[in-house]
Amino acid sequence: MPDTAPVHESFTAGGFARHGLIVLGFNTFIGIALAIGRGGDWRIQMVYAQCIGLSIWALMDFGRMAFHPDPETGWPRGWRRAVLQLGAVLGGYLLGSTLGDALFGRPLLDMWRGSPRMLLSYLLMCLAVSAGISFYFHARNQDQLRLRQLAAAQRDIAEHRLKLLESQLEPHMLFNTLANLRVLIALDPPRAQQMLDQLIAFLRATLSGSRAALHPLSAEFARVADYLELMKVRMGDRLQTELDLPAELGTQAVPPLLLQPLVENAIKHGLEPHVDGGRLVVSARRDGDALVLSVRDTGAGLSAAPADGTHFGLSQVRQRLATLHGEAASLSLQAATDADGGTLATVRLPWSPP
Known part of the structure; x- marks a missing residue:
């Protein structure tokens, strides 16, 4: 036509x-x-x-x-x-x-x-x-x-900036995973092989997914689930996980790789330093006109995390939220207040009407 x-x-x-x-x-x-x-x-x-x-x-x-x-x-x-x-x-x-x-x-x-x-x-x-x-x-x-x-120019700039930030996150996550895999090869070759197979499956699912600036929250939770399966190969029973996504929130639009850096940070700085590991809970809920996403771990807590500026993923998440929503979105980290201890990372986004 x-x-x-x-x-x-x-x-x-x-x-x-x-x-x-x-x-x-x-x-x-x-x-x-x-x-x-x-x-x-x-x-x-x-x-x-x-x-x-x-x-x-x-x-x-x-x-x-x-x-x-x-x-x-x-x-x-x-x-x-x-x-x-x-x-x-x-x-x-x-x-x-x-x-x-x-x-x-x-x-x-x-x-x-x-x-x-x-x-x-x-x-x-x-x-x-x-x-x-x-x-x-x-x-x-x-x-x-x-x-x-x-x-239109501002939208293009914001979209290119989001693409750049996402492209920086993916190799960062891959580098950390390969570093873990290198250690595991020397200690436990069969588990290293299993982890490599899981990594291949994870990358295949990630790279075949949408490259849009936003995707459904259900797709983001699916990515997190794949990543956690990858981490479970390395940590075994030391990593206990729970994903809580109400069905009515699955269509909410969020930027790709929004939760994975928070999960990676919780495992690396919270659960891995613990000899017994711990529990990690990823959840979503609606709070008035806001979508609230939480990553809670029962690990070492904020005081045990390094303060040398290595939280690359958290910085990227904050920049992407600011690019997309300005001051209407935020990321906060705080010590958990219950007896289990650990850290709570909370992302607040504007609610998107269906």
Whole structure:
């Protein structure tokens, strides 16, 4: 099928209505000015101003569609624009004068038979006013175009930034996993083989997934589950896990690899230092207008975590949240307050209506 040019928003019913209301306002101002400047019955001046002004607007605004308008601005370019404006003024003045004469029971085109100088002055005034109004509409459309282009550029920048941050996270996770695998090869070759098989399966599932900036929360939990299976090969019974995702939250959109760095951090700095390991719980819940994601471990706690700036994954998560949602999203780390101890990582995101 052939491509169709996008329709500018000013060619919608709402766009025409907005233009018509603005023209009504200009016409009213001109009618008042003529009544004050020339005297006479103000109602006659007002009716003629509205008839002529609206006729010029209708011919110009609707006539744009016949002059190959620019899809971005809604106006024709070059000589077509000049022809449209001149033709709309002459035709609109003729049509509006005829309508005014008909409304007041005058002979049609009565004004055209009067003073040529007055006729010329009216035409010049209509040309000047219509040029001013069309310039206003054109400038307004240009401003809207620049705003749309700026918004599109900002979206592109944000999307590329998210892609960059995600691409940095994946090799970071892979490096840590391979480092663990290297240690395991020397200590327990059969388990190292099992871990390698699990790593291959995990990478296959991850790399075949969507590369979009967002994906469903259910897909994020599936990635976490795959990663935890990989870690269980290394830690065995020392790693106990629980994933709690209510079904109604599964369609919420979140950035990929949002939870995995938090899980990796909890295992590396919380559970692995413990001889007996511990429990890790990943959960999701709704809190008013927020989606709350939690990663809780019963490990060594915040005081045992290194403070040398090695929490690369946490920094990346914060940057991605700020890029996507600004101050509306956050990541917090705090010591668990119950008897099991450990650390609680909490992500708050704006709730996305279904």
